[in-house]
Amino acid sequence: MSESRAGTSVNPYDNIAEYYDTKYARFDADLDFYVEMVRRAGANARVLELACGSGRVTLPLLEAGYRVAGLDASEKMLEIARNKAIGFKETARFFPADMRNFELGEQFDFIFIALNSFQHLLSQPEQIDCLNAARKHLAPAGLFILDIQNPEIKEQYPADGRLELDSEFQNPKNGNLVQVFLSATAEPAMQQRHYRYIFDEIEADNSLRRTVTSFNLRYIYRYEAELLLDKSGFSIEDLYGSYEFDEYHAGSEKLIYVCRRKA
Structure with missing residues (x-):
């Protein structure tokens, strides 16, 4: 048996990038949700996904005709995303960067962090750094979505x-x-x-x-998440408990925050 491991200095997704892409290729429970939310942001919305991985959500938005960009710390995952984006009418941009600290020099109308990826940030300073960077890149009338698991x-x-x-x-x-x-x-x-x-x-x-x-x-609890968002300059417009736009309750699987920049 041959064995490979992700070392402590290596992104944990680098050595499983192709496996991860195949494993989650069929997961589409959130795609209609994001397509609808981007539609609400406007027909010409500029879209940025943080922790985009191999483009599972980014590419369907590209296929829907939006101008999309993705950011991820794993170059191996981004390589897969770039290869999958070849042949689309629109062009996607993918940036190798840490979502805790990035500077792209532009703003976007719709920024999101999908499928619990925010939970990779293990301290409040890291979480606030990420949210501050997201707010900085969000256009004044833009939408920001944070999708995390309900720890309850x-x-x-x-x-x-x-x-x-x-x-x-x-x-x-x-x-x-x-x-x-x-x-x-x-x-x-x-x-x-x-x-x-x-x-x-x-x-x-x-x-x-x-x-x-x-x-x-x-794991981030409801009012902890809301305090983080408030401290980072976001106002919460909606809170959903599922990708079907269900109202959040204690037994909901998800905590999905729809936010805007504070005035």
């Missing part, structure tokens, strides 16, 4: 360190079966969970190629 609901996986089969898929390049295993452990005092992913690819000769990565996510 029970996690899909127990945080007891047990390794569970998460999913399976075929590697589109060679047809090999890839099995994805996941374990989680909790650090309640830090409002964090540690996730460890193992991607086992079974080669044609039945040998195993293993790729391992891990990262922490911080």
